[in-house]
Amino acid sequence: MIVTVRVDDRLIHGQVALLWTKKLQADGIIVANDAAANNETQQMTLKMVAPYNVKLTIKSLSDAVQLLNNPKAKKMRIFVLVNSIKDALALVKELNEANLTVNIANAGRFDGEDIAGKLNLTKTVLVSDSELENLKALVASDNEIILQTLPDEPIKKAADLLKSHNKL
Known part of the structure; x- marks a missing residue:
């Protein structure tokens, strides 16, 4: 089961x-990222910072979908990154x-694009025009789309933030 x-x-x-x-009481983490799945150095780095008691799997986006759709995945509490x-939209x-929680916690700061033209939803979430369209599509899905950097911070609903910026 996917916890988040x-x-x-x-x-x-x-x-x-x-x-x-x-x-989240996760006993498994799946990193779904094409670049990481094809970069041994990045894989080693991710493995070094992953909790020792949690199973870490690094897959391409398409391979992660196959793994997560396997009935055996329902037996674990899986945290997907x-x-x-x-x-996130492609994965969902x-x-x-159904009824997944998607937490947009840190986005748009290290993607190589100029931050000047991005919509600043929170201090850690900046979205370009194309990512804004992806976010709107996520909000339109039957899933809970939130923004929360740390567990002790209040949850912000993505739809509410988009409405406050006149983007929804």
């Missing part, structure tokens, strides 16, 4: 490894699981 899909442009780091994995809203569209 998190958009985090850094994938695994201290907040994810220590705070979120514990809060992607690094863009685009990838292909999964056989």
Whole structure:
């Protein structure tokens, strides 16, 4: 069972490894990222920061979908990490699981695009025009789309933030 899909442009780091994995009681993390799946150095780095007691799997986006749609995946509490809203949308569209929580926590700061033209939804979420369209599509899905960087912060609904910026 997928406990949360998190958009985090850094994938695994201290907040994810220590705070979120514990809060979600995840016994598995799946990094769904094409670049990481094809980069041994990045895989080694992700493995070094992953919690030792949690199974880590690094897959391409399409391979992650296959793995998550396998009935055996329902037996675990899986925390899924992607690094863009685009990838979260692609993943959610292909999964056989409904009513997912998608947490857009850290996005748009390290994607190589100029931050000047991006919509600043929170201090850690900046969206370009194309990512804004992906976010709107996620909000229109039958899933809970939230923005929450740390577990002890209040949850912000993506739809409410988009409405406050006159984008929905």
